[in-house]
Amino acid sequence: VHAIQRTEGLSKAAAYAEANRQLESVLAGETSALANTANMAALIYQALPGLNWAGFYFLSGEELVLGPFQGKVACVRIRLGSGVCGTAALRRETIVVPDVHAFPGHIACDAASRSEIVVPLVAGGDLLGVLDLDSHHQGRFDAEDAAGLGGAVGILLASCDLRPLCSLG
Numbered sequence: 001v002h003a004i005q006r007t008e009g010l011s012k013a014a015a016y017a018e019a020n021r022q023l024e025s026v027l028a029g030e031t032s033a034l035a036n037t038a039n040m041a042a043l044i045y046q047a048l049p050g051l052n053w054a055g056f057y058f059l060s061g062e063e064l065v066l067g068p069f070q071g072k073v074a075c076v077r078i079r080l081g082s083g084v085c086g087t088a089a090l091r092r093e094t095i096v097v098p099d100v101h102a103f104p105g106h107i108a109c110d111a112a113s114r115s116e117i118v119v120p121l122v123a124g125g126d127l128l129g130v131l132d133l134d135s136h137h138q139g140r141f142d143a144e145d146a147a148g149l150g151g152a153v154g155i156l157l158a159s160c161d162l163r164p165l166c167s168l169g
């Protein structure tokens, strides 16, 4: 069992180097997509400071459906193109939202969330879902978070096939 080291006080670059090193170690040798996404949500939530939600949505038809996460109970189904998650999924681009009140169509699962980042999960040219992080703090996420979380998603996609999680409905 891995004791996750928190990364407060480190630069973002150092924090993501440390968090992603731990992620490699936690996912090593395991190919269960459900287990790896559950552990990745827990690791991110514990290791990175200033988060109030971290988790996954998986593509099912034209919708994103809630997957493993840490934080408050969340919206279950998000249409492609809706909210930050559905927009990042449709564009297949990471979206950083410094102030969620300024993002048209933002879906408020927790009224206390102030900023958000969503990273699409794309494997073999197919959109499979998104990784979503929320924060109580305005401006919590920037290009360094996009780079660090892109690295984390790369580690996840190398560890397992997420497609089985997309057919659950």
Ligand code: SME
Pocket (backbone or CB within 6 Å): 053, 074, 075, 078, 082, 083, 084, 085, 086, 105, 106, 107, 108, 109, 110, 113, 116, 132, 134
């Ligand atoms: N805020 C997201 C919805 C998901 S929750 O934040 C967990 C959105 O606008 O897509």
